[in-house]
Amino acid sequence: MKKMTVFFLTFLLCFCTFGCSQKEVGAGEEKEIIESVLEEPENPEPLPEFSVKDLEGNTVTNDIFSEADITVINFWATYCSPCINEMPELAEWSESMPENVRIIGIVTDVPSEDSDQYALARQIVEKTGVKYANLVAGEEFNPVIREIVGVPTTFFVDKDGKFIGSPIVGADVAGYKSFVEGYLDALE
Numbered sequence: 244m245k246k247m248t249v250f251f252l253t254f255l256l257c258f259c260t261f262g263c264s265q266k267e268v269g270a271g272e273e274k275e276i277i278e279s280v281l282e283e284p285e286n287p288e289p290l291p292e293f294s295v296k297d298l299e300g301n302t303v304t305n306d307i308f309s310e311a312d313i314t315v316i317n318f319w320a321t322y323c324s325p326c327i328n329e330m331p332e333l334a335e336w337s338e339s340m341p342e343n344v345r346i347i348g349i350v351t352d353v354p355s356e357d358s359d360q361y362a363l364a365r366q367i368v369e370k371t372g373v374k375y376a377n378l379v380a381g382e383e384f385n386p387v388i389r390e391i392v393g394v395p396t397t398f399f400v401d402k403d404g405k406f407i408g409s410p411i412v413g414a415d416v417a418g419y420k421s422f423v424e425g426y427l428d429a430l431e
Contacts, residue, residue, distance in 0.1 A: 289404040290316075293383035296356065297376045298365050303347075307376070308404040312343040313426050315419055316398045318380075318391055320352040321363045325414040326395040330371035332416045337375045344423055348377035351388055355379075399426065 294304045308314050317333060319326035330348075337346045348368075353360045361379070368377055380388060387398075391412075397419055398410045407426065411418050 288406070290400060290406070291383045291386060293381060295378050295381040295383065297378050298350070298361070298368055299376075300356070301376075303376060303378055305404050307345075307347065308400055309402050311345040312402060312430060313345075313407070313423055314400050315344070315346040315423065316400060317346065317348045317419075318351055318388070318394055318396045318398070319348055320350065320394045321360050321367060322352065323394045327367055327371065329395065329414040329416055330367070330373050334371060334373045334375070336416060336420065337373075340423075341427070344427070346375045348373070348375065349380050349384060350377055351380045351384075351391075351394060353379045399423070 290305065290308075292305055294302060297303050317326075319330075321327075333346060333348075340346065350360075350364045353364050355361065356379070364377065364379075391410075393412055395414055396410050396412050397415075399407050399422060401407050408422060411422070
């Protein structure tokens with residue numbers, strides 16, 4: 244019993260330390276974010292093939308990426324306050340994005356459509372005004388999720404679903420916007 248308690252407390256400490264991350268970006272860091280657009284991606288492989296449901300019950304596949312020059316993929320969880328707190332700003336941004344940019348959310352802690360977390364994720368999306376697609380992370384996303392050190396973590400992918408630049412860990416909508424603007428400028 245004592246070993247189990249120590250294990251649980253260790254896990255809880257790690258979770259609290261790394262579970263949710265929030266980061267403020269200063270002016271100097273913003274320049275670094277933009278410059279990272281031109282760097283070689285850390286993850287040159289495309290996202291794995293997937294066919295998953297979104298929170299509306301629609302099937303979504305990798306084809307979603309072909310609809311935009313860049314897709315912002317925001318991995319989040321229902322237990323993560325920084326994730327939920329940034330969602331209204333992400334919702335607002337998604338409404339003003341150019342047509343060649345899109346955002347999708349991937350909720351990482353929903354095991355199935357009949358789970359309590361699924362219902363909670365739907366409530367969160369509704370309350371925060373999010374209209375962009377939010378996918379239930381199927382097992383196809385496990386290789387990516389295993390590499391995430393905390394949520395929210397935001398990746399950027401091109402039309403082919405290949406990672407571009409470096410992911411941003413923590414709630415940082417200004418950083419996401421800077422990255423997207425830099426990427427679009429580099430395309431011109």
